[in-house]
Amino acid sequence: MSGFLRFGFNGVAPICLLLALGAFLKAIRVLDGGAARTLNRLCYQVLLPLKLFDQLAGADITSVTDPTLLAVTVGGTASVILLLCALVPRFVPPGPERGEMIQGIFRGESAILGIPLITNLYGEAAGAVLAVPLPLMLILYNVAAPVVLALYSGVRKPSLGEIARKVAANPLLIGVAAGILVSLSGLRLPAAAADCVGRLGNAGSTLALVALGAMVDLKDFKKSGRLALTAALLRLVAISGAMLALAALLGLRNERLAVVVCFFSTPSAVGGYVLAQNMDGDGRLSGQILVVTTLLSVLTLFGTLSMLRYLTWM
Numbered sequence: 001m002s003g004f005l006r007f008g009f010n011g012v013a014p015i016c017l018l019l020a021l022g023a024f025l026k027a028i029r030v031l032d033g034g035a036a037r038t039l040n041r042l043c044y045q046v047l048l049p050l051k052l053f054d055q056l057a058g059a060d061i062t063s064v065t066d067p068t069l070l071a072v073t074v075g076g077t078a079s080v081i082l083l084l085c086a087l088v089p090r091f092v093p094p095g096p097e098r099g100e101m102i103q104g105i106f107r108g109e110s111a112i113l114g115i116p117l118i119t120n121l122y123g124e125a126a127g128a129v130l131a132v133p134l135p136l137m138l139i140l141y142n143v144a145a146p147v148v149l150a151l152y153s154g155v156r157k158p159s160l161g162e163i164a165r166k167v168a169a170n171p172l173l174i175g176v177a178a179g180i181l182v183s184l185s186g187l188r189l190p191a192a193a194a195d196c197v198g199r200l201g202n203a204g205s206t207l208a209l210v211a212l213g214a215m216v217d218l219k220d221f222k223k224s225g226r227l228a229l230t231a232a233l234l235r236l237v238a239i240s241g242a243m244l245a246l247a248a249l250l251g252l253r254n255e256r257l258a259v260v261v262c263f264f265s266t267p268s269a270v271g272g273y274v275l276a277q278n279m280d281g282d283g284r285l286s287g288q289i290l291v292v293t294t295l296l297s298v299l300t301l302f303g304t305l306s307m308l309r310y311l312t313w314m
Contacts, residue, residue: 015109015209015267015294022213036214039207044278047204048271049175052138054201056179057189059135066132069256072247073133073263074140080106080239081144089152092227097285099152100276101227103145104289105235107272110137114262121305121314122255129255130262135183137263139176145272146170149279172275205270212273212287221288228288231268235293236300240265244304248313257314265304267293 025031031039084102092098118130150158150166158166167173182189189197221228240261247260268290277283308314 015270018206018209019213019216019291019294022210023216024213025210026214031210031214033215036211039211040215040274040277043204043208043211044274045171047200047207048274049171050197051201051204052142052172052175052271053179053182054194054197056135056138056176057182059131059179059183061135061180061183066256068250068252069129069259070133070136072243072250072252072260074136076243076246077106077137077140077263078144080243081148085148085151094152094154096149096153096276096282097224097227099149100283100285100289101231102148102152103272103276104228104231104268104286104293105239107141107145107269108235108263108266109269110134110262110266113266114259117262117266118255118258121258130259133259133263139180141269141271142170142172142176143167145275146173146279149276153279166279170275170279172271208270208274212270212290216287216291217284224285224288225292227285228292231289232292232296235268236265236296240300240304244308248311253313257308261301261304261308265297265301267297 022031022036026033026036081102084105088098088101092101114130114134146167147163150163153166188194243264244257244260247257252260268286270290273283273286273290276286305314
């Protein structure tokens, strides 16, 4: 069991350290609020789209199989989104926080933490199992999230045309679309260009976390900390438990069940915070959800993996 706790800590500790670095740089006045916002826009408009492009351009989307695993991950996430859209407006007042709450719950950091989790438990070869649903989940995340944020961007409900324009202009979605086209075409970037894209893409999540650390204000937690904690418990406990129980009931075990853990039991995604801040101009609740889910996931990942191993499902 200590190995599970070590994995949970090692998985989220780098995120915590990067957040702390951002706060430290702000404290010593190396990085102020304006510079952090500029860094955030760079991640949103350039670096994270390149990361998504790189992930999808190198994936073999046409070979995506395993209908049971896809039904649980892709179908399950779509069902969670619809359920949240029905329930969250009942207890969150009108405004951008509704969209941020929904996105913060359904969108996990599976791309960053997923492969280390799978390989830590089952070895390098098991990473191929995650490659089955990952491209489709990336597409779902990056199509659904802009739509949800646009739908709840203010007190007044936007028209379908306004939502369509916001979604079509979203840099993350453009990166996804470009990656899909390259993957389906079978083309490959020259080695030097691919290396450059990979390096820039990998920098996106790192710099976004540093920027978030510089912008998080603990005073904001007095206003919306309860919502952030609620979102974290819904994501890491309620939804995670329900989806894992469903997956086990459908016969998913070992590596395939670990894939479900990757998508439903990991912290909220860094890209979700960056997207929220650049779409509705705020993103404070998204940042808080990211921080709270990251801290809590050390314990919840340990508990989840220990329980699944105790039940001999993994």
